[in-house]
Amino acid sequence: MKVQITSLLFVALLGTVAVQAQQDRLTMNINYSVNTPIGNFKEESVNNTSWRGFNASIMYHINPKISVGFGTGFNDFYQKYPRALYSSPEGDISAVRSISAQTIPLLVKGRYNFAPGAGLQPFVGLGVGGNIITYDEYLGVIANGESSFGFAAQPEAGIFVPFRKEGSAGFTLGANFSYMPFDYGSLNNLNNWGVFAGFKFPLRD
Amino acid sequence: MKKRSWSFVMMALFGAMAIGGCTKDPTEELTQEESRIYITNRDENANFANYKTFSVVDSVAVIEDGRLTAREVTNVDLAFIAAVRTQLQQRGFTEVARDANPDLGVNVNRVYNTSTGIIGYPNYWDLYGGFWDPFYWGYPGFGYSFPFYSYGVYNITEGAISIDIVALKGATDNKLQGVWTGLIRGQGVFSAQTAGSQVEALFAQSPYLQTQ
Numbered sequence: 581m582k583v584q585i586t587s588l589l590f591v592a593l594l595g596t597v598a599v600q601a602q603q604d605r606l607t608m609n610i611n612y613s614v615n616t617p618i619g620n621f622k623e624e625s626v627n628n629t630s631w632r633g634f635n636a637s638i639m640y641h642i643n644p645k646i647s648v649g650f651g652t653g654f655n656d657f658y659q660k661y662p663r664a665l666y667s668s669p670e671g672d673i674s675a676v677r678s679i680s681a682q683t684i685p686l687l688v689k690g691r692y693n694f695a696p697g698a699g700l701q702p703f704v705g706l707g708v709g710g711n712i713i714t715y716d717e718y719l720g721v722i723a724n725g726e727s728s729f730g731f732a733a734q735p736e737a738g739i740f741v742p743f744r745k746e747g748s749a750g751f752t753l754g755a756n757f758s759y760m761p762f763d764y765g766s767l768n769n770l771n772n773w774g775v776f777a778g779f780k781f782p783l784r785d
Numbered sequence: 786m787k788k789r790s791w792s793f794v795m796m797a798l799f800g801a802m803a804i805g806g807c808t809k810d811p812t813e814e815l816t817q818e819e820s821r822i823y824i825t826n827r828d829e830n831a832n833f834a835n836y837k838t839f840s841v842v843d844s845v846a847v848i849e850d851g852r853l854t855a856r857e858v859t860n861v862d863l864a865f866i867a868a869v870r871t872q873l874q875q876r877g878f879t880e881v882a883r884d885a886n887p888d889l890g891v892n893v894n895r896v897y898n899t900s901t902g903i904i905g906y907p908n909y910w911d912l913y914g915g916f917w918d919p920f921y922w923g924y925p926g927f928g929y930s931f932p933f934y935s936y937g938v939y940n941i942t943e944g945a946i947s948i949d950i951v952a953l954k955g956a957t958d959n960k961l962q963g964v965w966t967g968l969i970r971g972q973g974v975f976s977a978q979t980a981g982s983q984v985e986a987l988f989a990q991s992p993y994l995q996t997q
Contacts, residue, residue: 632807632808632809656807656808656809658809658811658814660811660814660815663819665990670824670826671824671825671826671827672824672825672826672990672991673822673823673824674822674823674824674986674990675821675822675823676815676819676820678811678814678815679811680808680809680810680811682808716811718811718812719822720815720819720820720821720822720970720971721812721815721820721971721972722822722970723811
């Protein structure tokens with residue numbers, strides 16, 4: 581719950597920033613996102629896709645092609661393994677192992693729009709910044725884990741489909757890759773890739 | 786910013802909250818059986834083939850926060866004692882009376898640990914949504930002032946079953962050597978209906994525990 585409040589406060593902060601800037605160049609983008617672990621994260625921890633996620637950003641359009649701003653998001657990864665026997669120096673433990681991981685990236689972002697004003701506007705972007713991580717491993721109902729703040733980088737590509745020609749409100753559809761280092765036992769990252777879909781709308785008077 | 790823009794922002798925030806609120810709680814995804822963990826440990830130097838007979842306690846020791854507080858014989862206790870007896874007999878051991886010089890002695894314990902926490906509630910009275918507005922008492926515009934810090938105390942008690950096997954045969958140096966221990970933690974542990982399956986799970990992960 582604390583992790584989710586942090587993300588929502590950051591999105592609210594993005595909203596207050598809007599009041600300060602030149603608002604007709606300011607847009608907000610919020611998407612539902614589905615993300616899948618890859619690499620070490622998938623092999624050592626969770627291989628289930630997360631269907632509980634979103635990403636959001638507020639971007640200031642320096643010119644029709646380039647925009648910069650802030651972005652955040654949330655993903656909840658979960659996996660339950662069948663009962664198994666785990667041997668350790670403390671003894672043999674038979675348990676149902678569960679893993680729960682949440683990530684909240686806090687990014688400075690840039691986007692490049694290849695075809696501003698067109699009916700279909702492909703874009704690429706990159707976000708770099710920090711990442712709030714909560715990671716818990718359960719044996720039965722006994723939990724161990726840690727929360728930390730790490731690094732995150734998130735390249736993305738997608739298309740923006742405006743509701744009307746030359747409009748700044750419309751649908752967004754895209755994909756991203758999240759680079760998220762994280763050390764916990766044999767786990768060394770929470771890298772994942774995902775797809776997202778949502779809306780972009782202007783913040784202006 | 787226009788009201789419509791703020792409406793979009795608020796709808797976006799609520800949408801994000803709805804998605805973010807869908808975090809899975811792993812403990813809610815477990816059945817009682819799945820919540821239980823079975824921990825066993827053994828003396829690596831013990832050769833169980835050297836032991837032939839055993840005796841089990843006739844009551845269960847109740848240990849609360851590290852202190853023995855009682856010896857009891859409830860239906861649940863009897864179920865666990867019977868289950869331990871069955872498992873050892875299935876592994877070739879013979880039960881004898883306590884005064885017949887058994888090779889192994891078996892203790893069964895109910896262990897309780899209580900943890901205490903304190904939650905502070907500073908200034909909760911400022912949140913009128915959960916507290917009476919002073920307007921109700923005829924003092925509009927007033928606030929509340931309490932000359933003391935508000936807090937709440939909570940206790941969480943967790944229970945577990947522990948089974949200890951000690952070597953009575955060859956005991957020296959005024960010490961009874963523990964050769965095996967089993968611990969069951971989780972939800973629904975104290976159940977006469979599932980005592981048999983729980984003890985069976987403990988012994989199933991201890992294939993070395995047999996007399997031949």
